[in-house]
Amino acid sequence: MPNKKIILSGMRPTGKLHIGHLVGALSNWVKFQNEYDCFFMVADWHALMSEYENPSDIRKNSIEIVKDWIACGIDPKKSKIFIQSMIPEHLELAMVFSMLTPLGWLERCPTYKEQLREVSGRMLATYGFLGYPVLQTADIALYNADLVPVGVDQLPHLELAREIIRRFGSLYKKKLFKEPEPKLTEVPKLVGLDNRKMSKSYGNFILLSDSMEEIKKKVYSMYTDPKRTRADIPGTVEGNPVFIYHDLFNSNSGEVKDLKKRYRLGKVGDVEVKEKLAKALNAFLEPIRKKRSEISDSRAEEIIVKGAEKARMVAKKTMIEVKKCLHQIV
Ligand code: TRP
Numbered sequence: 001m002p003n004k005k006i007i008l009s010g011m012r013p014t015g016k017l018h019i020g021h022l023v024g025a026l027s028n029w030v031k032f033q034n035e036y037d038c039f040f041m042v043a044d045w046h047a048l049m050s051e052y053e054n055p056s057d058i059r060k061n062s063i064e065i066v067k068d069w070i071a072c073g074i075d076p077k078k079s080k081i082f083i084q085s086m087i088p089e090h091l092e093l094a095m096v097f098s099m100l101t102p103l104g105w106l107e108r109c110p111t112y113k114e115q116l117r118e119v120s121g122r123m124l125a126t127y128g129f130l131g132y133p134v135l136q137t138a139d140i141a142l143y144n145a146d147l148v149p150v151g152v153d154q155l156p157h158l159e160l161a162r163e164i165i166r167r168f169g170s171l172y173k174k175k176l177f178k179e180p181e182p183k184l185t186e187v188p189k190l191v192g193l194d195n196r197k198m199s200k201s202y203g204n205f206i207l208l209s210d211s212m213e214e215i216k217k218k219v220y221s222m223y224t225d226p227k228r229t230r231a232d233i234p235g236t237v238e239g240n241p242v243f244i245y246h247d248l249f250n251s252n253s254g255e256v257k258d259l260k261k262r263y264r265l266g267k268v269g270d271v272e273v274k275e276k277l278a279k280a281l282n283a284f285l286e287p288i289r290k291k292r293s294e295i296s297d298s299r300a301e302e303i304i305v306k307g308a309e310k311a312r313m314v315a316k317k318t319m320i321e322v323k324k325c326l327h328q329i330v
Contacts, residue, residue, distance in 0.1 A: 007036040007183070008145035010043040010084070010136075013061035014051070017068040018205035019285075020190035020198035023248055028149055028185055030073040038079040039143050039311055042066060042304075045084050045091070046136070049129045050115075050122060066300045068208050071292035082308035084139065089315035093138035096322060097164050098131055100171060105163065106130050110156050137161040141168075141177045142315045149183040158182040172325040176318075190248075191241045195223040209292060212282050219245075219278040224270050231269035242273055250280035 009029065011017075017026070032038055042062045048055055062083050074081060084090050106112065112132065115124055136157050140148055148158055162179045169175045189197050192204030199205070206218055224242050225235040237243045237260045246256045255276060262268035323329075 004035070004037040005146040006039070006143055007032050007147050007149065008039040008041065008140055008143050008180075009149045010041040010046070010139060011065060012043045012047040013058055013065050014047055015057075015061060015200055016064055016207050016209055018198060018200075018207050019249075019281075020192075020205065021068075022072060022208060023187050023190050024151060024185050025149065026069065026072045026074070028183075029069075029079075032149065033075055033078040036147070039145070040069065040074060040079050040081050041139060041311075042083045043136075043139070046132060049126075049132055049135075050119075050124060052126075052128070053122065063297055063300050066304055067292055067295045070295055070300070070303065071208065071288045076303045076307060080307045080311045082304050082311050086304065086308040087142075087312050087315050089142055089312070089319050090135065090138050092319055093142055093322060094131070094135040096326070097134045097137055097141075097168070100167050101131075101134050101160075101164055103130075105160060106133065109133055109160060111153065133157045133160040134164065137164045140180050141165060142318050143311070144176075144178055144318065145180050146178055147183045148180050149185065151185060151189070155182055168325075174325050176321055176325060191244055193218055193222045193241065195241055206281070208285065208288055210285075215281055215285070216278045219274050219281065220271075222274060222277075224273070228266075228270070232266045234266040235263045237263055242270075242277055245281065246273075246277055249284045250277065251284070252280065 009025070011021070011025070029038070029040060042065055044058050044062050047058050047061075051058060066081060066083075069081065070076065107130070112130060115129075133156075137160065140161050148154075148161075150158060158180065165177045165179055168177065192198035192202055193206070194202065194204045196202055196204060206215060210218070222242055222245075225240055227233065228235040243256075243260060243263070246259065250256050259268060259273055259276065263273065
């Protein structure tokens with residue numbers, strides 16, 4: 001497949017995945033597999049940059065994420081699935097890039113400034129954390145990725161990656177790496193159960209691995225139109241989380257249409273809307289849950305070992321070329 005464009009993306013293993021990851025990222029990754037040469041990486045070094053004081057869950061989370069990916073349709077036969085730390089070349093290339101990245105570029109990075117400001121209880125004013133985008137650049141350049149599927153929050157990192165790659169090219173007079181383009185998802189961030197953005201820290205998510213009962217409970221607790229204190233008051237459908245979810249997860253569009261109509265007229269109770277949503281969500285997630293339960297830890301390990309083997313062949317070749325640029329003996 002020499003003409004296929006290369007895609008690389010990654011997720012930090014900070015916990016199990018929720019349905020926001022599915023609609024925002026994974027459903028796209030699944031489609032990309034048929035069109036592109038895909039590398040999907042668990043960014044465990046990146047997780048360690050913020051979790052270094054408490055790293056005990058990272059390994060377990062990495063395996064859980066790989067299971068979530070496969071359950072959602074990431075296919076180890078089509079894509080290279082691996083964990084970043086299995087391929088030491090990521091750190092090697094990050095070290096090279098760190099030498100030519102001006103401090104100012106990193107200090108000015110909005111994600112870095114925001115995290116330093118917002119995150120409390122963790123000491124993030126470290127050398128490693130400042131270099132977060134440098135390692136991300138290495139992830140991308142190691143496989144010479146053309147496209148990087150990310151959310152808008154990652155755009156500053158992609159811009160830095162392009163700048164670092166450009167600087168490498170101009171210093172060593174060699175265009176070893178393509179400048180990667182972000183590939184943004186069309187779906188905006190999925191709203192959480194409480195109408196804020198779905199996020200681990202808000203506890204307002206539905207996990208891919210939640211049981212039927214848990215989903216029911218969560219859906220029943222969902223935020224709806226606050227002005228509708230009684231079922232006979234006409235309600236607003238637009239921007240209402242319950243209907244956003246119906247649109248995304250309920251395959252019975254006739255039912256959704258009917259519910260919306262009655263909701264607008266004040267002719268349906270929240271309970272019915274939520275009951276039907278819980279059912280639809282469960283039907284949607286059932287095949288994912290089933291597939292997930294069939295993947296053992298050892299099967300997941302086997303998949304990443306094979307994926308890493310394939311990815312590493314590419315990574316090693318890249319490092320040989322990089323070292324030639326640096327006049328290093330290999
Ligand atoms: N920083 C990304 C995030 O938090 C994860 C990541 C690490 C990544 N390396 C990457 C994403 C390379 C794309 C490409 O979401």
